[in-house]
């Protein structure tokens with residue numbers, strides 16, 4: 001590991017700016033861990049950093065413009081700040097490679113999605129040689145989880161079980177930029193979960209582009225269900241979630257494992273993408289709406305309290321009004337607790353980008369509005385059914401934007417629903433667990449304004465109080481990016497990242 005020569009004013013400072021999906025947020029935690037291991041320290045908000053890292057996303061239509069705009073703004077800053085370095089990584093770097101330094105020659109380092117671990121070396125080499133370093137690898141050399149990671153949360157963590165994807169959804173950039181699926185061995189995954197629990201983490205989200213194909217690489221099609229059951233054996237692990245499943249590979253043994261393993265949350269984020277079989281075919285998603293609804297029925301039969309959420313893309317090339325009606329139809333039947341809805345936009349480098357029959361923007365927007373209206377109605381109806389129920393809430397940080405004004409605190413129920421609760425008279429800390437009764441419902445959240453019925457102090461709450469977000473070293477075990485998992489909620493709106501399961 002290279003060392004970072006301190007400046008006259010102390011250690012060199014860094015800042016990481018992240019665009020895009022969970023996977024990128026996850027990678028940024030690794031970047032942060034790597035830089036801190038190499039002696040860099042986080043730059044105070046008020047100062048320009050010595051090293052500015054952009055972890056980019058390639059899938060938004062204007063991703064390039066945004067990056068080059070930001071790089072343009074940084075140029076005079078860099079000129080005024082001798083020794084400052086700029087590094088660009090992530091999917092756009094993997095795609096554009098040397099073009100980045102051709103367009104912005106003041107960039108010092110370009111690194112890809114497969115060689116995050118080289119960043120400190122590349123920064124040092126660029127500084128030493130006074131030239132830009134561009135290093136992009138075509139495949140993973142080190143499973144990213146073996147890199148040091150700085151965790152953001154004391155109570156919840158992500159654990160990667162696989163990276164990459166063997167599917168070829170035509171709207172998705174993952175296969176071309178993140179490569180084929182690589183699975184971690186169950187023993188390694190479980191050792192890491194145990195290590196997190198030992199540090200006070202009570203909720204773990206298992207992360208992969210397609211968790212249901214986990215195990216194909218080492219020849220065990222039932223590996224994911226077994227992994228869930230094995231998580232159930234870990235003392236102190238209170239909540240297990242996972243993202244994302246794939247309807248094509250979803251099997252009954254996973255439903256049974258979810259239903260029969262007490263610490264696995266009854267929450268399922270199952271990407272639908274479209275309810276039209278024609279569009280699913282064009283998306284190269286090999287399940288059909290009937291299979292999708294069949295899975296939902298089985299999940300509800302095994303876990304009547306399951307909160308099921310989804311991703312839907314509106315306006316995929318060739319989507320007709322009839323296709324869109326088919327999506328609305330599935331949404332009505334599936335009764336999702338929430339949906340992440342995306343307006344299709346061209347994602348350069350994906351097969352769909354060059355398909356004929358791109359749907360006009362105003363048509364896409366109109367369908368999007370109609371879909372959101374329907375989904376909100378359903379989400380609200382389902383949330384109203386929660387009123388009067390007692391829920392267990394894991395208290396979180398930063399999920400209640402109005403908490404300061406309302407005097408409430410916020411957290412997630414076991415099924416992933418966001419709950420804002422009144423904690424008056426109790427010393428509740430993020431990471432603690434409270435029990436309360438739902439008094440009001442909105443489409444995207446629940447409110448609990450009665451007195452708490454219980455408050456449990458936790459090790460994660462202690463760690464939060466002491467300001468200790470654990471940092472896990474990238475040694476033999478391999479620690480993946482850890483952070484506050486994004487829990488699928490009843491939120492809608494926004495522009496998709498990969499628009500898919502990732």
Ligand code: SF4
Nearest residue numbers: 165169172174500501
């Ligand atoms: S959308 Fe999901 S399943 Fe499809 S290729 Fe992308 S990562 Fe794989």
